Amino acid sequence: MNRSLDVNVIGIRGSFWKAFGIFLLVSFVSGCVSFREVKVFAALSSDAASYDALTRDYVAALDRRKQYQPEKFHGELEAQKIRREAQRASLDLLQQTVTDYMQGLGNLAAGNTHAYDKSLKELSTNLSRATLLTSEEKEAVGALSTLLARAVTAGYRLHELRKLVRDANQPLQHVIQATRKIVEKGMIADLQVETALLGRYYDNFMYMPGNPMEPVAMALAREAKAESLGRVNTRIRSAQGYIAVLDKIANAHQYLYEHHKKIGSNELDKQFKPYVADLRMAYRGLLDVSH
């Protein structure tokens, strides 16, 4: 009888230490994991990528241009506006997908432990009913359980974050490059068209054959031309600011991808910080131009 109990105790001890080892391991993971910069990067990228003023302006530009062209061209402008409106949903979705991805990355980095919090409260209630434990012991077991729950969550988040960054980098880079191309080669080039249209509109006022070169009228026309061109130039600079933001997001995510095995370490947090700072600066630049 005694012999059998001894064997059990040895077995119990062996199992206990194994379980305790797992506990220490997950606790260690919880203590070491750092997602701070990834969280900041995801939040900044999510805000910056959702800049939708460019798409709105891309569609609205056609109505604006009607006032600078004779009526015979208005039908053509209206037809083009319809084509752009049809593209709008896709353009919005392109930006929204980057935003959604960054929100997903941010949520994963931040963790969402509401369900745990609720369940852990229930655990505390159960603990208080465990009459065989002293209050200090209940407190200790409760604290350990909370730590353990968090540790397991942190380990899971770490694993999922690395996987997400590894799998999403290629499509993300592609989508960002596509957006960049649309903004740079399409929208900015189109705003340069608007610059030319505006220029000729005011030049007609000033230089059309037979027009009297009245100095006050000329001065007013020059002023109006400068103001109008200034507004288009602001739109161009906003678009350029958005490109700078996209480049910083792409660079930072590429860095995360190349070092995804280090995600969660303090070392990566430290090395990633300058990329986040660059993105923050680019985003501020975009906001400065836009407001």
Added chain:
Amino acid sequence: MDKLSSDDAFELGNQFRDAAIALGDWRIQHRASLSKAEWDELDSQEILLLNTASSLYTSAIGLVLADSQLAFERLQSSVKEAKAAVKHITTLKQALDLASALVLLAGAVYSGNAASLPSAIVALEDAAEAIVDGTDSRTG
């Protein structure tokens, strides 16, 4: 003839835009020798060229959107995975099973009830292994 690529369409748009700008510059420089009718005719041509450039940019943007459809769908799939992972965390009851198993073990240890110790330890082991296995199986 090959299908027009987005780059071709953007470049063509640039050519039209630059031609219109050059025409406008020429018109201003030679305004003294132009009649009102000639001036208006050139102005209309410029507008036509500029609107054509705009239209080409619109077409090129449509081509970029079509070209990026695959990458876009793949990124959307990653977004879904991220959301699922977060959801998984919120419903991950294994951690609590583990915590509950600890309580059970602690209760058994302090009660001095040797008979209940093995089952408490098995429960603790099962809960811990379920979490480790669950994570590992997702790695593959």
